[in-house]
Amino acid sequence: MFEYFEAYMTSYGELTKDELKYMRSLATVKRIRRRQLLLKEGEVSRHKVFVVKGLLRTYRLKDDGSEYILRFTPENSWSVVHESYNNQIPSKYNIDALEDTDVIMWTREDFDQIMTAIPVIRAFSDRLKENNYDASQERIMMNISYTAEEKYENFITSFPEIFKRVPLHMVASYLGVSRETLTRVRQARFRQQKDNSIG
């Protein structure tokens, strides 16, 4: 299992055998079955979680039961509820698995030590955060400036692999539109494409 992480990690920077061994010694491996929760609202997000295989989803429930998805986390990416992880406060979000998922995780204390011990890891982590932050700014602009159709279009082109793997109603609750609207937007788009190919 850890080999997957090694492959991922070494593609970004040079790590010595010892450093990898060290990370491995602190890592915990876990399998989360489809529909199983990894983190429940109210709990504290205590681990930095690397997804080796599968697909996680971070989402929030409103009182009326409606779901709003903050993010999808496929293999070779990280799942953490930052607010909870950084401040050790209860999470407002749930994390569950949309597919059977294998993860490697480290407690916050251990991961902090790793970052201190291995500068490459800290640099890497910092860069990841930057990228995530940039992406979330982009998403905000999308939210406030795009039409439903543009949002859908944008999702498909930005996350084609995820799009293939998640049900449409989840795309809808990631974008903040109703599933019916998403259906109709798809129809419109489909008709347009046909028109273009005929013309």
Add this chain to the structure above:
Amino acid sequence: MFEYFEAYMTSYGELTKDELKYMRSLATVKRIRRRQLLLKEGEVSRHKVFVVKGLLRTYRLKDDGSEYILRFTPENSWSVVHESYNNQIPSKYNIDALEDTDVIMWTREDFDQIMTAIPVIRAFSDRLKENNYDASQERIMMNISYTAEEKYENFITSFPEIFKRVPLHMVASYLGVSRETLTRVRQARFRQQKDNSIG
């Protein structure tokens, strides 16, 4: 001018006289007049900008001329277009001043050196980033799950001081609703409050 930054900075962590002197030696002071641009779309965001006094706004223009506001930056906060600053690529955003504004700024190279030389600054900068990131996640959830009225309500309670200082149509383009809708939402809310106080 620099004293304001000192006061801000020392309220967060201990800095020696020498460290402050060092930061001061690399700092540039600038005044941006109301309606003046600090950064133009297409330029690279080369500075970390601290607002001493006044109010900046980061926004994007669509082809049709409509504005979408990413953020407001009042005194004692930082204005940077991260994507551009980090990767030294052209900015998609404009930054302008909504009030006459005094800023202190450092080039990226200098600020990187400062962070290396003064661990407190790095730690502080990291914490700021975390907070910004958390806030942007919150905003995303707001965008996708709140009604126009809830968004407005949320803005007032989250940023009461900014609310007092910016025109309503800018609140609207921060929230992603039309200014007319915002007006009507306000009326509705106002009527509700009156009803409550009568009942």
Add this chain to the structure above:
DNA sequence: CGATTCTTTGAAAACAGTCAATCTGTGTGG
């Protein structure tokens, strides 16, 4: 197969956007 989950559809209602006009307040120049 039967059950569940997912997607689509139709019709009605709620909501938000657009356009054009008006109103308000502020500030500038004569």
Add this chain to the structure above:
DNA sequence: CCACACAGATTGACTGTTTTCAAAGAATCG
């Protein structure tokens, strides 16, 4: 000090989009 311009806020009528609700088709899975 007044008049005018200008930015901002509001209003009404209309249009268009999105949601909601209820129902019915697909698809998937044990």
